[in-house]
Every structure is written in C-alpha cells, then in structure tokens.
Amino acid sequence: MRYTTFGRRSGLRVSEYALGTGNFGTAWVSGTGAADARAIFDRFAEAGGTFLDTAGMYQAGESEAVLGDLLSADRDHFVVSTKYGATDAAQPHVSLTGSGRKNLVASVEASLRRLRTDHVDLLWVHFPDGVTPIDEIVRGMDDLVRSGKVHHVALSNFPAWQVSAAAILADLRGWAPIVGIQTEYSLIERSAERELLPMAEGLGLAVNLWSPLSGGLLTGKYRTGGEGRANDPSRYVTAESTDQRTAVIDTVLAVAEETGVSTAQVSMAWLRQRGERSAATLVPIVGPRTLAQLDDYLDALTVTLTDEQYARLDAVSAVEPGVPSTINASIRESLLGGDLARFISPAVPVA
Structure with missing residues (x-):
C-alpha cells in the first residue's frame, strides 16, 4: 500500500485505497455483520490501509457505529471521513435533512457519538440539496473546523461549477479550504473527465472515486446471475444497458484472460495507472462485502497492465468530451x- 497527500490543498496523508464501509451493518439488504466487518477492517489495516470512508446514512447509522467500535483501540492511526446531508430514514424529518447549517451541526454531533471520537479527519457534504446557498455550507464547515470537531472539508457529488465557487469563496474569505471532491468513476463511468477531473487538477483538489467496479458490473458476475449490489433494490446500480458498456466488459474479460488475473484486478489496475497519468490525486474507495473481495482489491495493487492493454481499455471506455x-x-x-x-x-x- 502506498501513501499520498490528499491533494495539493492539504497535508492530510492517506493510503492509496480508502476502505468504504457502507457494507458495515445489516440494515440494508446488502451488508455484513460485526464479525465479518472486523475481519475486513483488520485485513485492510494489516495491508497498510489507513483511509476510512463512511456516512451517517450508511446502514441507517450502523456503519458509523460498527466503525466506532473498530476504531476504539487505535483511533489516531486512521484517517476517518464521513458525510452528512442525506438520510435513509423511513420517515426523514424536514429539519434533519439537506445541507443547511442546522442539519450540518446535528449530523456531525450524531456522527461523533456513533464513531466514538471527538473529531473526524474529513467531512463531506454528501449531495447538493438544491436549496442551501453554497456560502452557508462553506461557512458552516469552517466553523466546525475552527471548533476542532472537523479537520478538513470536501464536497461529494457536486457539479464542477459549485465546487469551483465553494473553493474560491473559501479562499477569498479565509475559511477552511475545500480539499477534495468525491465522484463516481470507473471504466464504465468516465464522464467526470469532462469537467470534474480537469477542475480538480487545476484547483489542486484530491478526488475520491466511488464505485470503481461500477457496483460489480466490471467483474462480469451479473452476466452469470451473480449476487451483489444489483440484488439490493435500495442501492444505486449501473446496468449493462449500452453497447459501449458491453464492449468495455468484453475487453476487461479479454485482458483478464491474457494476464491471468481477475476482472476486478484488471479494472483496478487501469484505474491506478490512470491516476499515475493525472495531475490530481485519485483515491479509489473500495467497498468489499467479503474478505475475498477485499483480497481481490489488494492483489490489484501488484498488477501492471501493458501499454497496449491500458490503451485498449482506455479507448473502449472513452467518453466524448462534449x-x-x-x-x-x-x-x-x-x-x-x-x-x-x-x-x-x-x-x-x-x-
């Protein structure tokens, strides 16, 4: 496991993978119990992983609670990031949803209790809610940074124009800087290359990449009826719904056969080598549900595609810049x- 600073706007040091803990808990259809979560957590730590990703909404709060138990023995060894703004409550309360200051403060306090810590290293706004002014968000997060409850702040799933506005606003007013973005990115979904990745490169923002295997689509398992996120009606799923996606999966399967490694390892190796070609720091979030899945991710760290294989995957998955x-x-x-x-x-x- 290698390490990097989280972009050029902070000195935060993170492992090259972030462990996504959305599967820690059993409130959702797809999830894992405390014992299996501990095994995954321990294996990630043994491999050198330090960067942990969660959210107040994951598994209806169970993800943070399970993670809090796991962190109790050595909290400061890890970089803990969580998110606020979204909820999966059956009856969400209007005062406790969205990106506004009221929910920001309430969410962070609840996350700290579940995580059993007095601070989070990185706080994300999970989604733009479409109504909260960006200056309210940035100022509210600055207050939390000054209080010591949050160390760094970032934006998840925001369009490039809003991220740019937030970053410049924070700089001009002397507020805590926006240090990164989080977005979906994989061989299946590369539209972030149109605006988000160039913006991150220009502003020095780190990029957390979620769904690097496109919800399991890039493993090819759904072609044979395999189970995974696609079997959970509450989860966001990308389907093999276009000719290009079919061509991408076909190419991944072909390269996997050539190299003798799994399709997941091929997909993650392309992503790693894509990051080496970027001026931005790209950190994939891996979200295993089993130890076998985590080992597959970790084994990918030793896989190097040939220039021809990388170029073939790059060409078949390319998006029009627009x-x-x-x-x-x-x-x-x-x-x-x-x-x-x-x-x-x-x-x-x-x-």
Missing part, C-alpha cells in the same frame, strides 16, 4: 497549424 471541449480542441488545432503557431510555440524564446 461542449466546449470539442470545439476548443478544434480551434486550438487550427490555430497551432497556422501563422499564430510561431507566437505560442515553446521553441520561441520569450523576450
């Missing part, structure tokens, strides 16, 4: 090929 990237690329190519090239060529010395 507007304005497409037109801008065309214009740049046109300009570079014309008389203006001599004014912007790096070979021309600057007076």
